[in-house]
């Protein structure tokens with residue numbers, strides 16, 4: 001994501017009319033963006049600056065605003081079920097993912113979590129991410145580039161179970177179907193006192209993961225489900241939104257004693 005005020009070809013833009021009518025777009029000179037308040041041409045956007053306004057074909061003014069990290073992340077291609085920012089925030093906070101940290105991850109999937117991890121370890125740390133499916137690696141590489149974090153991620157196109165690792169990691173995160181199978185490798189690769197997190201969608205997986213963490217001697221095992229309820233913020237109509245994300249996954253975090 002660029003810090004410049006200029007909107008170039010390929011920049012992400014929040015096209016904002018009001019609290020309910022707004023869109024995140026990727027600026028393309030040759031494109032046309034359809035909104036329910038008329039269309040906006042790409043050549044009105046590319047070459048403008050963040051903060052400018054453009055007028056739609058129906059005469060409505062839209063602000064060209066700089067989007068947030070979450071806006072850009074949620075526009076990236078998904079090869080797999082990604083970890084959403086609400087869950088990434090817990091993993092990052094509880095696993096002490098700070099600038100300079102070296103984090104082990106499997107699998108990389110669509111690199112949503114990888115991007116968020118990389119943003120927190122940069123500029124001196126790194127994420128070492130394992131993904132055994134090469135087609136997903138190609139998609140993940142693109143996401144990391146779009147998010148501007150590619151230099152902080154070392155991609156290993158390999159099954160984590162086959163990796164030989166030194167004990168150099170400050171944290172490990174497993175988002176795979178059977179994290180219990182990878183826990184011995186992950187636990188063996190983190191420093192004393194480091195946390196290992198697993199992310200799974202079903203209770204059966206939670207049970208197996210917690211049992212394996214206990215067997216491996218991890219301490220203070222914590223289990224979280226993050227339920228984020230967004231509210232409508234229109235003055236005079238403040239109430240919960242009608243729709244919300246009901247379930248994503250469970251986060252299990254254990255500490256290597």
Ligand SMILES: C[S@@+](CC[C@H](N)C(=O)[O-])C[C@H]1O[C@@H](n2cnc3c(N)ncnc32)[C@H](O)[C@@H]1O
Nearest residue numbers: 080082083107109110111112113131132159160
């Ligand atoms: C649910 S996706 C991960 C999504 C990712 N966390 C995100 O936020 O975009 C799970 C990925 O783990 C990969 N995977 C599963 N087992 C693996 C293993 N043993 N080693 C490396 N990758 C693995 C799968 O190929 C799949 O792409």
